[in-house]
Amino acid sequence: MAEKKWLPRWFYQLASPRWCYQICGKLLPWFTVAMLLLLVGGTAWSLAFAPADYQQGNSFRIIYLHVPSAILAQSCYMLMAVAGAIGLIWKMKIADLVAKSCAPIGASMAILALLTGAIWGKPTWGSWWVWDARLTSMLVLFFLYLGVMALNSAIESESTAAQATAVLALVGLVNIPIIKYSVEWWNTLHQPATFKLTEKPAMPAEMWVPLLVMVIAFYCFFAVVLMMRLRNEILRRERRSGWVKELLLSN
Amino acid sequence: MSDLYTNSGPVAGQLHIGRLFVATLRRDLMLSLRRKSELVNPLIFFLMVITLFPLGVSPESGFLSQLAPGVLWVAALLATLLSMDALFRSDFEDGSLEQLLLSPQPLYVVVLAKVLAHWSLTGLALTLVAPLIAVMLFLPAQGMPGLLLSLLLGTPTLSLFGAIGAALTVGLRKGGVLISLLVLPLYIPVLIFGSAAVQAAVTGLPVAGHLALLGALLAFGLVLAPLAIGAALRISVSG
Amino acid sequence: MSEPLLKAEKLFCERDDRVLFDGLTFSVAAGEIVQIEGANGSGKTTLLRILSGLSRNYEGCLYWRGEAMEQVAEQYRSELLFFGHQPGVKALLTPEENLRWYQALHPSLERGDLRFALEQVGLRGFEDVPCHMLSAGQNRRVSLARLYLSKAPLWILDEPFTAIDKRGVAAKEALIRQHVDRGGSVILTTHQELTAVGAVRSINLDDQEGTR
Numbered sequence: 001m002a003e004k005k006w007l008p009r010w011f012y013q014l015a016s017p018r019w020c021y022q023i024c025g026k027l028l029p030w031f032t033v034a035m036l037l038l039l040v041g042g043t044a045w046s047l048a049f050a051p052a053d054y055q056q057g058n059s060f061r062i063i064y065l066h067v068p069s070a071i072l073a074q075s076c077y078m079l080m081a082v083a084g085a086i087g088l089i090w091k092m093k094i095a096d097l098v099a100k101s102c103a104p105i106g107a108s109m110a111i112l113a114l115l116t117g118a119i120w121g122k123p124t125w126g127s128w129w130v131w132d133a134r135l136t137s138m139l140v141l142f143f144l145y146l147g148v149m150a151l152n153s154a155i156e157s158e159s160t161a162a163q164a165t166a167v168l169a170l171v172g173l174v175n176i177p178i179i180k181y182s183v184e185w186w187n188t189l190h191q192p193a194t195f196k197l198t199e200k201p202a203m204p205a206e207m208w209v210p211l212l213v214m215v216i217a218f219y220c221f222f223a224v225v226l227m228m229r230l231r232n233e234i235l236r237r238e239r240r241s242g243w244v245k246e247l248l249l250s251n
Numbered sequence: 252m253s254d255l256y257t258n259s260g261p262v263a264g265q266l267h268i269g270r271l272f273v274a275t276l277r278r279d280l281m282l283s284l285r286r287k288s289e290l291v292n293p294l295i296f297f298l299m300v301i302t303l304f305p306l307g308v309s310p311e312s313g314f315l316s317q318l319a320p321g322v323l324w325v326a327a328l329l330a331t332l333l334s335m336d337a338l339f340r341s342d343f344e345d346g347s348l349e350q351l352l353l354s355p356q357p358l359y360v361v362v363l364a365k366v367l368a369h370w371s372l373t374g375l376a377l378t379l380v381a382p383l384i385a386v387m388l389f390l391p392a393q394g395m396p397g398l399l400l401s402l403l404l405g406t407p408t409l410s411l412f413g414a415i416g417a418a419l420t421v422g423l424r425k426g427g428v429l430i431s432l433l434v435l436p437l438y439i440p441v442l443i444f445g446s447a448a449v450q451a452a453v454t455g456l457p458v459a460g461h462l463a464l465l466g467a468l469l470a471f472g473l474v475l476a477p478l479a480i481g482a483a484l485r486i487s488v489s490g
Numbered sequence: 491m492s493e494p495l496l497k498a499e500k501l502f503c504e505r506d507d508r509v510l511f512d513g514l515t516f517s518v519a520a521g522e523i524v525q526i527e528g529a530n531g532s533g534k535t536t537l538l539r540i541l542s543g544l545s546r547n548y549e550g551c552l553y554w555r556g557e558a559m560e561q562v563a564e565q566y567r568s569e570l571l572f573f574g575h576q577p578g579v580k581a582l583l584t585p586e587e588n589l590r591w592y593q594a595l596h597p598s599l600e601r602g603d604l605r606f607a608l609e610q611v612g613l614r615g616f617e618d619v620p621c622h623m624l625s626a627g628q629n630r631r632v633s634l635a636r637l638y639l640s641k642a643p644l645w646i647l648d649e650p651f652t653a654i655d656k657r658g659v660a661a662k663e664a665l666i667r668q669h670v671d672r673g674g675s676v677i678l679t680t681h682q683e684l685t686a687v688g689a690v691r692s693i694n695l696d697d698q699e700g701t702r
Contacts (some may be wrong), residue, residue, distance in 0.1 A: 161490075167486065171479050179441050274595075275594070
């Protein structure tokens, strides 16, 4: 173990389930308050006060849900793969639990992005689904999440499941840029001039500031859900250890 | 004799990597060739899937020839996918996989040899029969070289990525459907570039660019996939 | 020679919410035979798989010749012969073909005479018969023939005598004896009485009170 000591101390503390459980418990209220404020403020701002799009009118406002969920779906996969790698390399249980907790959140964000994309597509393109490069990539990302979750639930031994899932997530992470590139390439090949939704040359500040608020709100939401899931996972995994029993008895 | 036991590194220097590669390749080919009935299954599957399209869509030649590049590639992809589950399963069941993982030789080499053996009896075989089947779909003659070359460069990548899925699921009783879930998203780039290459060949456009991309994917897969396969095998056997 | 070959420190392993062993510490010196004992399901096979490096679902430390196992994994594998539950014999290959592949896989197996090794395990005349035509015991013998070719100092044998007849067992015991006399070590599990191998140290997993 001696050769691993170059990592900062909090890294090792984080590896202790009990410490992690407590720190998550302390952070949770703060993130919950921040999430509520940002979500309410951002939603009101984006739906009521931000100007309507000159081309799409009010239907563009779904961007305030679509873009944050799409961004979150991607970052969540990244976090899942990185946490998986940490779990693989340093045999850190908490990292495995983080990776496991990430998958369903990321998958639901991908679904949300796909659904909002479809709803947005109806007034813009006139159909619920268009094989647009971004939507297709998001669909593939959703498939990747499904694969990770299916593998995790198929393997009985929890530590084996965590390791196998981590390898799969890493393979996926390496492949995502290739998949994205190939899908974009395919898209230009088949639909040379699609109307690009999000690549407005210059989005005015009144539009993108609320979008930024919504993105941050989504990240806070993600942090809250992740910490709640993580605490549950820790309790479940450590159910036989002394401190969990004490905790349950004291409540 | 006793010095063999006290010496701390009696064999570390004798890594006969080439020998190991050839021995594993030979063994796996021999095993497959002794089970001839299973050998042709992917090819039959390939033919059957192709047959479904005229029946399900339309036997009209102009329509089919337009559909042919994509259909051929999708069918080849599915045929490869279905054959993947067997790659490590029998080794896992009879304990050879344990012995393989306990070898001091680099796992990378053994894995590569196994995938190569598997590919030469599925992917390569599919590539060779594909032109015959392409005729049934009225693929224009100028598309044939594109079809052959793209399959030749693309199917090894399919085998490599598929082997990752096979290695991850080898410890499970039923790996079949799960492999597809894990691996199909990874197959998308190969499918896109492969069928685009055939399409380009049919329309008389240069295919070199597509083939270069397929070659890049293959090089990428050759370098990284065996590492992932090895890690996955160790995890699966450990569980 | 003061350094033990293999040392296990504070091994902890649980399967399906059941602690198999906790704080298991022991070492195996050169020339020693260690028998792992315990009731069915006490974790004998699991322990052997952990010691061999196959199973990584454990906590604690393993040392090979005084160095942490992760650091010398490749070295360790080159000095280990593992005989597991499954014999690792391909049914479609002949005994000779099976052994040839193992020779390529393990440089610690002598290139020497395969036929001699097969003769020693009583498979003379079966060299070219596909293994699916042999009995279960004969299949295990094919795998055991590796012992006659092995130069590895450490043998880990999981139930090596299962489905082997009396004469075969006596021959294997003599072989183990010879291996130990040359300074090799053996870790094994068996339900049989070991009679002719000399001093055997046993580790009983039932005594390792872990199950709370």
